[in-house]
Amino acid sequence: MAAEKLQTSNDLSRAVEVSKAPAISRAAAVLRLLGKSDTPLGVQGIARELGLVPSTCLYVLRALVAEELVAFDADTKRYSLEAGVLTLARQWLRRNQFNDLAQPLLDRIAHAHDVTMLGVQIVGLEHMVVVVMSQSGQNFQLSTQIGSRFPALISATGRCLAAFGNYREAELEARFAALRWDEPPTFEVWQEQVAETRQRGFAVDAGNYISGVTVVAAPVWKARGRPSHALVATGIGSALRRGGIDELGATLLAAARTLSEQMGAEVGR
Amino acid sequence: MAAEKLQTSNDLSRAVEVSKAPAISRAAAVLRLLGKSDTPLGVQGIARELGLVPSTCLYVLRALVAEELVAFDADTKRYSLEAGVLTLARQWLRRNQFNDLAQPLLDRIAHAHDVTMLGVQIVGLEHMVVVVMSQSGQNFQLSTQIGSRFPALISATGRCLAAFGNYREAELEARFAALRWDEPPTFEVWQEQVAETRQRGFAVDAGNYISGVTVVAAPVWKARGRPSHALVATGIGSALRRGGIDELGATLLAAARTLSEQMGAEVGR
DNA sequence: TCAGATCGTTGTAAATATTGAATGTTGTTC
DNA sequence: GAACAACATTCAATATTTACAACGATCTGA
Numbered sequence: 001m002a003a004e005k006l007q008t009s010n011d012l013s014r015a016v017e018v019s020k021a022p023a024i025s026r027a028a029a030v031l032r033l034l035g036k037s038d039t040p041l042g043v044q045g046i047a048r049e050l051g052l053v054p055s056t057c058l059y060v061l062r063a064l065v066a067e068e069l070v071a072f073d074a075d076t077k078r079y080s081l082e083a084g085v086l087t088l089a090r091q092w093l094r095r096n097q098f099n100d101l102a103q104p105l106l107d108r109i110a111h112a113h114d115v116t117m118l119g120v121q122i123v124g125l126e127h128m129v130v131v132v133m134s135q136s137g138q139n140f141q142l143s144t145q146i147g148s149r150f151p152a153l154i155s156a157t158g159r160c161l162a163a164f165g166n167y168r169e170a171e172l173e174a175r176f177a178a179l180r181w182d183e184p185p186t187f188e189v190w191q192e193q194v195a196e197t198r199q200r201g202f203a204v205d206a207g208n209y210i211s212g213v214t215v216v217a218a219p220v221w222k223a224r225g226r227p228s229h230a231l232v233a234t235g236i237g238s239a240l241r242r243g244g245i246d247e248l249g250a251t252l253l254a255a256a257r258t259l260s261e262q263m264g265a266e267v268g269r
Numbered sequence: 270m271a272a273e274k275l276q277t278s279n280d281l282s283r284a285v286e287v288s289k290a291p292a293i294s295r296a297a298a299v300l301r302l303l304g305k306s307d308t309p310l311g312v313q314g315i316a317r318e319l320g321l322v323p324s325t326c327l328y329v330l331r332a333l334v335a336e337e338l339v340a341f342d343a344d345t346k347r348y349s350l351e352a353g354v355l356t357l358a359r360q361w362l363r364r365n366q367f368n369d370l371a372q373p374l375l376d377r378i379a380h381a382h383d384v385t386m387l388g389v390q391i392v393g394l395e396h397m398v399v400v401v402m403s404q405s406g407q408n409f410q411l412s413t414q415i416g417s418r419f420p421a422l423i424s425a426t427g428r429c430l431a432a433f434g435n436y437r438e439a440e441l442e443a444r445f446a447a448l449r450w451d452e453p454p455t456f457e458v459w460q461e462q463v464a465e466t467r468q469r470g471f472a473v474d475a476g477n478y479i480s481g482v483t484v485v486a487a488p489v490w491k492a493r494g495r496p497s498h499a500l501v502a503t504g505i506g507s508a509l510r511r512g513g514i515d516e517l518g519a520t521l522l523a524a525a526r527t528l529s530e531q532m533g534a535e536v537g538r
Numbered sequence: 539t540c541a542g543a544t545c546g547t548t549g550t551a552a553a554t555a556t557t558g559a560a561t562g563t564t565g566t567t568c
Numbered sequence: 569g570a571a572c573a574a575c576a577t578t579c580a581a582t583a584t585t586t587a588c589a590a591c592g593a594t595c596t597g598a
Contacts, residue, residue: 021328022292022332023555023556024293024329025335025336028333038364042575042576044574044575044576053558055576055577056557058577063289064293067293067297069297077564077575082393085361086358087304087416087417088301088304088350088416089355089416091416123352147358148356289555292585311545312547325586
């Protein structure tokens with residue numbers, strides 16, 4: 001916890017140092033902190049957590065309140081996220097073709113294979129964000145939701161990115177070292193799996209990321225270069241037999257190729 | 270269009286002038302502009318639209334890109350919203366008790382009366398934001414979605430806020446004058462309807478806001494004072510007979526009271 | 539293909555936002 | 569109930585960011 005605080009604090013001060021608009025980095029950090037917190041926070045608490053000067057923190061908060069991105073309870077003097085963030089999210093969703101195209105495909109696969117399907121977007125070469133989801137009725141709910149963020153190289157999706165992202169091995173290894181798994185593979189084993197992914201076109205994570213949960217993923221391209229999205233299937237390991245995984249992977253791969261074509265067509269590939 | 274630009278520009282410059290963190294106001298304006306736009310925008314276009322200096326605009330955009338709130342297409346040099354806004358929205362949704370409590374009620378009413386149900390949050394005394402929604406299967410989709418923003422005094426919800434918000438008449442009249450309706454009522458007629466709303470506990474908008482669409486709304490309180498939310502039913506006018514509206518209103522009112530109690534309990538009213 | 543123009547981007551005075559201490563306020567403990 | 573402590577908030581000095589003009593890159597139209 002203390003380590004994470006330090007981490008956050010370091011990231012923020014680095015961002016503030018480099019940027020020519022540090023107030024924005026601070027504002028974003030405040031928004032994320034308020035999002036993470038389970039309860040509304042006071043000025044001092046926020047300032048302490050982020051390593052900010054209280055007065056600066058106050059001005060940041062006031063600006064965010066004025067923009068309706070942060071709610072202020074005048075009685076308790078506490079701050080929390082405001083519904084304005086919903087409006088932005090809706091606007092993003094409104095004209096994101098990946099969502100519209102992926103949703104029916106995910107629904108179909110989720111139903112046919114009784115798995116939870118996710119569509120993720122690879123953002124900033126650091127993270128991926130879940131942007132579409134489809135649950136099969138029977139499955140109990142896995143703990144991901146739209147908007148969830150994951151490190152870019154984790155689980156099956158990570159193997160896809162490693163396989164098709166054209167990263168240098170040194171960079172991959174550095175980022176790999178920072179990942180948290182339930183049952184971490186060694187870097188060598190992971191590299192083999194990445195190579196296999198490159199060959200087969202889809203990736204499998206058999207309980208590494210979360211014990212007992214099998215994850216299958218196939219990459220989607222919006223344009224040439226690095227994959228921009230991925231289709232992900234997650235299911236309880238015991239429910240996915242060995243043969244079923246290959247079939248599921250083939251299905252994912254076909255859907256991912258369809259999507260890549262549909263999205264690439266728009267940019268005139 | 271030009272008028273709106275001027276409006277936006279004026280709002281922004283006012284916000285920048287007053288605030289001690291103008292970069293944040295600019296950032297929020299950029300995010301909203303990118304959200305409104307149907308296509309990605311360039312630096313100059315954004316700067317021109319918001320009345321910013323291009324170089325400042327560039328720094329703002331770079332900071333937002335670093336925070337993963339804005340996406341940058343290196344080929345076209347265009348900016349658009351990024352999936353990071355989804356993450357914030359999810360965090361807001363995660364611990365918003367109104368959503369969890371309202372969803373089943375809305376589902377039930379939508380199904381029973383064949384209407385589209387909305388839960389809205391009143392934010393900043395200026396706007397309301399749709400935060401929950403439930404569509405009855407048969408209804409064709411009305412053009413509201415989660416995250417949509419409306420002026421606080423519009424339609425049936427507006428009559429609720431006017432009835433129970435304790436505003437001074439002068440302020441109501443000023444804000445009323447700024448509203449856009451399909452078939453605007455006169456201020457006097459509207460005041461009568463507000464008085465009736467105060468008496469009955471729920472409000473009706475019979476085609477004023479959108480021609481042919483009837484809207485019924487009942488206020489929800491999180492604490493004493495102004496209502497914090499509202500339950501809203503919308504349906505094609507012809508499908509809602511006169512008697513049905515009263516019954517629907519009574520149902521809404523009962524649900525709103527239940528919700529108010531459940532939400533008020535938490536704050537120890 | 540070339541010219542023109544628009545656009546994105548970089549350096550440098552001046553305006554100003556950030557800082558740290560001081561003030562008033564609220565909640566808590568004895 | 570009083571003193572304390574933590575808190576939110578304000579204020580003046582200064583390090584920083586903002587704005588303007590110039591640069592190089594890119595696109596458009598002939």
